Amino acid sequence: MITSPTEIKRPNTAQGTVELSGVGKKYPAQGKLADFWALRDVSLTVSGGEVIGIIGRNGAGKTTLLNIIAGILSATEGKAALGGRALGLFNLGVGFQDELSGRENVFLNAAILGADKPEIEAKFGAIVDFSELGDFIKMPLGTYSQGMRLRLAFSIVANLEFDILVIDEVLAVGDALFQNKCFERLMDFRRAGKTLIITTQSMELIERLCGRAALLDHGSLVAEGEPRQVVNRYRALLNSEKFFVGPERKAEKLFTDTKKWADDVSSWGQKLGAKEAVIDAVKMFNRLGLSCNRIKSGEPLKVRVDFSARDIVKEPHFGVAIFRADGVYCYGPNTEFDGCRIPGLKKGRGWFELRFEKVLLAPGEYRVSVAIWDKKETLAYDYHNGYYRFSVRGDNPASELLRLPFKACLARQGLEQSQGGKGKEKDVFMTNEPVEIEVLSGPVSIFRDDGILCQKITIPSAGGRRSRIIFPWLALLPGKYKIFPEGGQPRDFRMVFNRPDHGTVYLRHQWKWGQAR
Amino acid sequence: MRLNLLINLVIRDLKIRYRRPALGFLWAFLAPLLTVLIFYLVFARFLKVKIAEAPFTLYLMTSIFSWGFFQGSLSASVTCLMDSRNLIKEAKFPHYLIPVSITLANAINFLPVLIILVIISFFWLRGLPVFILALPLVLAIHLAITAGMSIILSILYVRWRDLKYVLDAALALLFYLTPVFYPLALVKDSLPRKLFLLYLANPFVGILNFYRTCLLKGFYGFVREDAGLPEMAAVPLIFALLVLSLAAWFYAKQKDRINDYLSY
Numbered sequence: 001m002i003t004s005p006t007e008i009k010r011p012n013t014a015q016g017t018v019e020l021s022g023v024g025k026k027y028p029a030q031g032k033l034a035d036f037w038a039l040r041d042v043s044l045t046v047s048g049g050e051v052i053g054i055i056g057r058n059g060a061g062k063t064t065l066l067n068i069i070a071g072i073l074s075a076t077e078g079k080a081a082l083g084g085r086a087l088g089l090f091n092l093g094v095g096f097q098d099e100l101s102g103r104e105n106v107f108l109n110a111a112i113l114g115a116d117k118p119e120i121e122a123k124f125g126a127i128v129d130f131s132e133l134g135d136f137i138k139m140p141l142g143t144y145s146q147g148m149r150l151r152l153a154f155s156i157v158a159n160l161e162f163d164i165l166v167i168d169e170v171l172a173v174g175d176a177l178f179q180n181k182c183f184e185r186l187m188d189f190r191r192a193g194k195t196l197i198i199t200t201q202s203m204e205l206i207e208r209l210c211g212r213a214a215l216l217d218h219g220s221l222v223a224e225g226e227p228r229q230v231v232n233r234y235r236a237l238l239n240s241e242k243f244f245v246g247p248e249r250k251a252e253k254l255f256t257d258t259k260k261w262a263d264d265v266s267s268w269g270q271k272l273g274a275k276e277a278v279i280d281a282v283k284m285f286n287r288l289g290l291s292c293n294r295i296k297s298g299e300p301l302k303v304r305v306d307f308s309a310r311d312i313v314k315e316p317h318f319g320v321a322i323f324r325a326d327g328v329y330c331y332g333p334n335t336e337f338d339g340c341r342i343p344g345l346k347k348g349r350g351w352f353e354l355r356f357e358k359v360l361l362a363p364g365e366y367r368v369s370v371a372i373w374d375k376k377e378t379l380a381y382d383y384h385n386g387y388y389r390f391s392v393r394g395d396n397p398a399s400e401l402l403r404l405p406f407k408a409c410l411a412r413q414g415l416e417q418s419q420g421g422k423g424k425e426k427d428v429f430m431t432n433e434p435v436e437i438e439v440l441s442g443p444v445s446i447f448r449d450d451g452i453l454c455q456k457i458t459i460p461s462a463g464g465r466r467s468r469i470i471f472p473w474l475a476l477l478p479g480k481y482k483i484f485p486e487g488g489q490p491r492d493f494r495m496v497f498n499r500p501d502h503g504t505v506y507l508r509h510q511w512k513w514g515q516a517r
Numbered sequence: 518m519r520l521n522l523l524i525n526l527v528i529r530d531l532k533i534r535y536r537r538p539a540l541g542f543l544w545a546f547l548a549p550l551l552t553v554l555i556f557y558l559v560f561a562r563f564l565k566v567k568i569a570e571a572p573f574t575l576y577l578m579t580s581i582f583s584w585g586f587f588q589g590s591l592s593a594s595v596t597c598l599m600d601s602r603n604l605i606k607e608a609k610f611p612h613y614l615i616p617v618s619i620t621l622a623n624a625i626n627f628l629p630v631l632i633i634l635v636i637i638s639f640f641w642l643r644g645l646p647v648f649i650l651a652l653p654l655v656l657a658i659h660l661a662i663t664a665g666m667s668i669i670l671s672i673l674y675v676r677w678r679d680l681k682y683v684l685d686a687a688l689a690l691l692f693y694l695t696p697v698f699y700p701l702a703l704v705k706d707s708l709p710r711k712l713f714l715l716y717l718a719n720p721f722v723g724i725l726n727f728y729r730t731c732l733l734k735g736f737y738g739f740v741r742e743d744a745g746l747p748e749m750a751a752v753p754l755i756f757a758l759l760v761l762s763l764a765a766w767f768y769a770k771q772k773d774r775i776n777d778y779l780s781y
Contacts, residue, residue: 027777067776071609074773088608095604099533111525113608 015084016048016163016195018069022078025064025219038064039219041078048083048163049193051186053206053227055234056216062199063090065216066166069197084163084195087113089153098142102133102152105141109156123159130185131155132178151178158185164195183209203231235274236311238379256494258477259502260448262327268367268386277309277316277345277372277381282388284368293390295359297403301390302355305370307382309345309515315375316342318352318513321502323386325365328401328452331477332502333509334373340511350515357508360475362403362455363394398456402505404475408459411438411466431497431506435474438466439485448504449480475506519610526618531625545629553578553637568700571733575638579729580697582634586627587663587721588688590620594667595674595681602779612775613768616667624660631656634732642734648746655727658753662720665760672771675778695721701740713743720756723749 025039039061046052054062067073068080070088095112096105106127110120128137131151141149157165167186186209189196200206206213206227213230215223215237223233262268285302286292295301303320319334333354335342368388372381429435437444442459454476459467476495484490497506535541556574560566566573594616598605601615631652639645674680694716696704701722705713716722727749730737740749 067606072606073776090607095607097529097533099536100529104529104532108525108529109607111522112604112610114519114522114610116521 016193017081017083018044018046018086018164018195018197019081019083020044020065020069020078021081023065023068023075023080024077025061025068025073026076037219039068039075039216042216042219042221043078044214044221044224046195046197048195049190050212051190051196051198051210053210053213053230054197054199054216055201055203055206055213055230056199057238060216061219062216063168064219066090066168066197066199069164070166082164085114085161086164086166087157087160087162088166088168089157090168096141096149096153099140101140102131102137102144103128105152106137106156109153110160113157113160115160119161127152127155127159130159130181147175147178154182154185158182158189162194164197165189167196167198167200169199169201203234206231235276238274254496254498255478255500256496257479258329258497258500258504259332260329260450260452260479260504262323262329262386265327265386270385271383271387272385273371273380273382275382276311277307277313279305279307279370279372279382279384280349281306282368282370282384284388284390293388294393295390297361297363297392297394298358298405300355300357301359302353303368303370304351304353306349306351307372308349309347311347313345313372313374313381314343316345316381317373317375318342318354318511319369319371319373320354321369321371322361323367323369324361324401325367329503330361330366330401331505331507332369333507333511334371335511335513336373336375337500337502338509338511340513342513346515348516350513352511352513355510355512357510358405359392360403360405360505360507361392362400363392363396364399365389365391398453400453400455402455402475404455404471404505405473406457407470407472408457409468409470411468427491427493429474429493429495431477431495431501432473432475435471437469437471437483439469440466440488441486442467443486444469445484445486446476447482447484449482452504454481454504477501477504477506479504519614522610523614523618523621526614527621527625530619530622534622534626545626546633549582549630549633552581553633556581569702570700570736570739571729572641575641575733576700576729577698578634578637579732580695580725582627582630583659583725583728584692584695584697586623586630587659588692590623590663590667591670591684591688593619593623595670595684597667598671598675598775599779605776605779611768612672612772613668613764616671617664620660620664620667623663624656638732638734644734646730646732646734646737648731648737651727651750652731654750655724655731655753658727658750658757659724661757662724662753662760665757665764668764669760669767672767672775675775691719691721694719696725701726701743705743717744717748718752720753723752727753 021043023039023042024037027036027038029035042061042065054065056062064073066088067090068075069082070086070090071082072088095109097108100108103124106124107120110123115123128134131137131154133148133152136144136148144152183205186196190209196209198205198209210227212225213227214221215230215234217237222237223230283291283304284293285304286295287300289302305318305320317334317336319332319336321332322330324330366389367386368390369383369385370388371383373379373383374381439459443456444459445456446454448454457469459469474495478495478497478501480492480494482490482492531542535544538544540547553574556577560573560577568576570576597615597619598612605612605615635645635649670680670684704716708716723744726740726744730740730746730749737746
């Protein structure tokens, strides 16, 4: 569908107009690939002084469109007419030369952008000031960080004369302070009546900066108009299609490692996500079914999440993750890993529950993340990162992570470490397999490969005889571990599992979910 | 109009070349001087090669350096649009400025050599021919041919990536078809008259003869009867005009399509 462009008239806007009529761009056939139309029949009128955001998924044709406006690519069909000098900011100062200094690059870059020598000399001071590079301007560009390059690139463009500025998804790289500065400069341009055409994945930026937005999909203009409406249209588009199709998981494969740490402890307490479905409330219940976030080790725990879907959501999955207060990933089940397929959410309220049979965690403080993801865990609809807390009561002088159930008794034979029943010595175990360990004396500590103490097991002295520690099910998740008998030699062992999981310990659990009619 | 950009591109090229070496631009003088020294030791002292036209070391120097300028420019230019694609994808500017800037940078690099040649020739042959006044003309023609060919090759390479290797082979062939290290008289004696005239139609034969006429006192007498000054200048000049027109036509035809092929 092509909507006809609406004219937004502003005073003194003779300059800076962009008139695209029926623009199409074909990339010629390459080998077995057929001709590819990156853009088809795009018509758009931008008046002078307008700020317009072009949004769309990766590969929708945004960059091609901007390239055509900036004159770098020529349209295969249709016409692009510009009322003034257009500058483009693509890919972080792509024309920079690492061998040259920042200063030399300013001159080269500005010359490429069409500035003459007097203009560059007049603006050089302002460019360096704006970039905040200081004496670094004399250093070869090869020594710059990506952020510094971006700052220099933006500073050059932002200080040259132009009527139309085209910016392609580049402003997300600088630090927050510089981003702010860029944003302010863009607002200055808007006030000065310059035409700005930007693409970004930051919908916030679109809504804050742009007077109008256009949505591209598969090379066509599918919507255009008031930013908020177009952004909503884009979100609906994201929902209606699978965002990413990865290879199918192989069921036979053994998993040898899991995620063992939280991504970023400092972002705990944040709520993220695209908000097609939002988490309204999260509650935890103890063994008696009472709302409570203090339990005892080995007791059940139920996490109940109420959410509302603002739109139809296809194939979502639910996830709950438990972290120790220092970021150690305890366990993070989700419905995808567990094979609970959720076909889709209707618009309206709903809930899901995760019930752990036995929380095998040692006493301490824990954080819980709750999320509703799209199918492949690439896009969170709503993600409350480390937002909830619970604690396990009791003393934990050795700072253990786990309280795995075990029995200790006297040994019969001389094997140090063995599988129960068959009694065969080995050092690779399946998660939840029964495992026996023979030791001369206690205590015995189990560490994760990265040095996190999982559990310290004290056994009664047996007067010189060897003791056996029996785990009815060893719930450690895939990865490398070390077992350390006090005064003895450490021994490595590995855990594997036939399904993916996150964290350190497998906690038996059940999912339930439902949605009101 | 984009003169400032051209200057900046030439400066970029030279700066990248001479920034890191401690001796910097001095190498533009030192490198050819070292070559001259080696030629002198090998050909004048050790092998004692003698030709009628001029001392062999001087004869070789006049051709080998101008050939070097030509070959170096083309080899660097052929891939230059691909090499500079980041630059090209940043803003709209005429693509041909890049091969032209490379040719100009190579020419600037060649100038110290010419100065050295003039000085050595003056002392060795006790004087300079009057034709020295035409040296700027031959340089201009040579530059025009090189720039035009650079433009054409760089655009062709964007579509046809085998060109780099084909060019290497073609340049090697052309090297032997041009009297870089042998005297013209040798060709005249061994080829039938018709083939020799064809040989003279090679514009680079004219260019090299022209350089030598300008630089080597007494050289003109050896080529006068086969290629007088008018022919010597006319063949390369016509060729230069042809190459430049072809480059202009080819660029106008291809300019909208070049960027489509630069991504891969």
